[in-house]
Amino acid sequence: MDEKYFAQKIERKWQKRWDERGTFVAKIDDEREKFYCLEMLPYPSGKLHMGHVRNYSIGDVLSWYKRLQGYNVLHPIGWDSFGQPAEQAAIKKGVNPRDWTEDNIDQMREQLKTLGISYDWSREIAAHRPEYYKFDQWFFLKMLEMGLAYRKDSEVNWCPKCETTLSNEQASGGICWRCGTQVEKQSRPQWFLKITKYADELLDDMSQIEDGWAERVLTMQRNWINKSKGTFVDFSVRESSEKIRVFTTRIDTIYGANAIVVAPEYPLIEEKFESFSDEVKAKIEEIKVEQAKPKDYDEEIEKDGIDTGLHAINPFSNEPVPIWVGNYVMMSYGTGAVMSVPAHDERDFEFAKKFDLPIRQVISETHLVHEHHTMQALALDQAFTQKGILVHSDFWNGKKSKDAIKEMTRYAETHGFGESATTYRLRDWGISRQRFWGSPIPIVYCNSCGTVPVEFEDLPVELPESAPFTGVGESPLAKVPEFVNVECPICEEDAKRETDTMDTFVDSSWYYFRYCDPHNSELPFDSEIANYWMPVDQYIGGIDHAVMHLLYTRFWSKVSRDLGMVNFDEPCERLLTQGMVVTDSFYSKKQESYVTADEVEIQRDESGKVIGATLKEDGSEVKVAVEKMGKSKLNGVDPNEMIEVYGSDAARIFSMFAAPAENELVWQESGIEGAVRFIQRVWRYVHKWVESGRWSIGEDDDPNSVSIAELTLKKLDFSDDAKKLRQKTHQTIQRITENFESGQFNTPVAALMELSNAMYDFKVEPENASDGDLFAVREACESLILMLAPYAPHVAEELWEAITGRDLGILESDARFPIADEDVAKEDEIEIVVQVNGKVRSRVKVSSDASKDDLERAALADGKIQNYTDGKEIVKVIVVPGRLVNVVVKG
């Protein structure tokens, strides 16, 4: 046994032993309650970043905690290994995406093993392997059978020079990443999954998970789906027999409509285009071009539009209103037309202000109803968007918005110019990608038979070994004749394969099922096995996935349920959305790329805050920002160096201690020394007692030593100091258990540090320790090690071995997370704060079970308090048992 703590040595020792003993291999066991702990699977970029370390450390803390409580824990890991970076590497460096990906996986697996996360590596999966993506295709075919997969035209980013489609990232700033050409939109047939069919269920089933998911995530999902009840209203057009249909949730404001605003591609506009003036034509074209550009959200888009000269007739008032084309109306969203009510909608208000359109108030606040009936509308300086009472609305005046919405909708329905409707913002999920590195969509196009699904027994449709990666022209897959040319599964005539591959979100939508049964070659997973492990008890991942991934994944479970494969609705009971790990990013405008911190000269203000930077090489300007780590192209902080220097236990403790899991964490390395110091303090303390020979481990013990079993059997006398130490031990167990149960992982580290400080404050040396002292020390040490294990499993195993001679993590281990003894933890005397008018004026010591009356009496008897109450009237006394007394005085 080394006396000195040497992280690398013990970490390697235990990683090897865990591997050999299969410590973390999960097996179905009906005797024990299962716990499925899952972290979002990483994209194998080749390099671990601090966001990963944080994510997996949180998962490991929970896995260890549950394992020590006797749960049957499943804690798997795999790779989200399809995606653009591999293909970009192929284009830029000429490597094969498969080799590039496999290399990266090997590197990251090594790094993860060095971190010592308690994964069941026998269940490792990777999306890019045919054994896995076979079942992406399997699910696709099932969804096709269910009518959930369909094909329709949809737009993609298109570079006219490279004649290729681009992702949003490749088209950022509206220009092609390769050649800088202005990006356009192109329409092409693509495959969609009908997630909208599940919109209501995705909303309603939130009630099943609301206890375990953060409210912010559910809110974002709710707003993303955005179910709104409202009314379709048809406006007839004075210059045409066509009608314009708009959707509104506020039909009660229709008397305030001052215009109909339509998208530039609106059919009526196309039809009447030639009749417009040159100015109108030019503006419409301009808006079209502008809308076709990929969105840059940083840039504020000013409202723009033009009056076409056409008129729509308000079906309620028969009033004609102008028809405008506006840049904020999209053909692809809603009906492509909106009614503009500036007085009661902020966007419409802004539009009306800019073009000086009339603004008519038709809803007023309840208490102003009377005046507004007779007065002209007040000059509004902003839109009044709340509900209220209708004014300036003919027959409907004086009605409440809520009633008016119902009655006016009914009126529109009976008069044939409208209908009530429920709309969703949620759109179907487009999964077609014109890329090589993804699951091929298992479809064949035949001239005689049409669109033909590949037979189930012919799955997987395998990706070819390689393809020409040029970054120009059609997708690489389309350039591989052996892949494209195929026999039609029906008529056996020559046919062509679909060359689009699936969105990588498909892979990550069902991987947690696969972990349950990762080697099944017939089915994605066995139902019975999945129903044992699933749903996931705790899912942990970045808040950046709050909407898309987590919505797709919920959708996929519901589809699996409808396929009869699982017996539940929601895939994850509890979700911990970890805050982003962000870091300073340096973007060189000259090099048009991100550079590392080493390459720049950083300017700081007096407080050390970064205010700017220049490139060391030539002093050119560098844009400094704080951005999430792992963002593609951005070089994050490399945790491996930190692990090498300080050890993985220290890195893990520090990453957990640095901030609460949900918070964003601005990464900085200073402070990790504190974690190392803490480990060393624990190490030294335990070794001092073990090596003193005062407690026994094996058979050849010191004759003066005594085992914990012997101690437990004796009736022990505890000194006041020993009592104090035991009290601290049990209070710490209470605190940490509470923290873990409520998902708080930073404060337990502080509690452990406090406990170790208390151990150092206990001044008894081994040589003259009584049996009671020995017991108190041993109890503190054992509890500390067990509670430390989730954070620093290597050092915990090592110390546990030192004091018990046994392993901690293995299934056969009898080590259990400690349980607090309330009687030992209880304080006899507590300090109560005494306030006068809410300000702390004194403190009194009372017995911890003092009654309310006792507290009040003690407070009023206190000399300092009497100074404040003398000659004044005591209005009331508020007593919060265990906390404080507040005396309220007057005069």
Added chain:
RNA sequence: GCCGGAGUGGCGAAAUUGGUAUACGCACUGGAUUCAAAAUCCAGCGGGCUUCACUGCCCAUGGGGGUUCGAGUCCCCCCUCCGGCACCA
């Protein structure tokens, strides 16, 4: 722009969910130990006033307002920063 979140000492943060603001750690300062350094140990550490000292008082949780006996915590407005926005994953 739309949706969601965050802001507390020099720094990361804590605060039993409306009840002692600043636990724990980092950095810093002083002391012990040492030939010396590292390591370790002890002490101090929000700001301002007051007292020789004990002490006492006031101001502080991004800014402004409100509710309450009492607000970091609840409500309203504003500022700054971060995440997502459907082809980054």
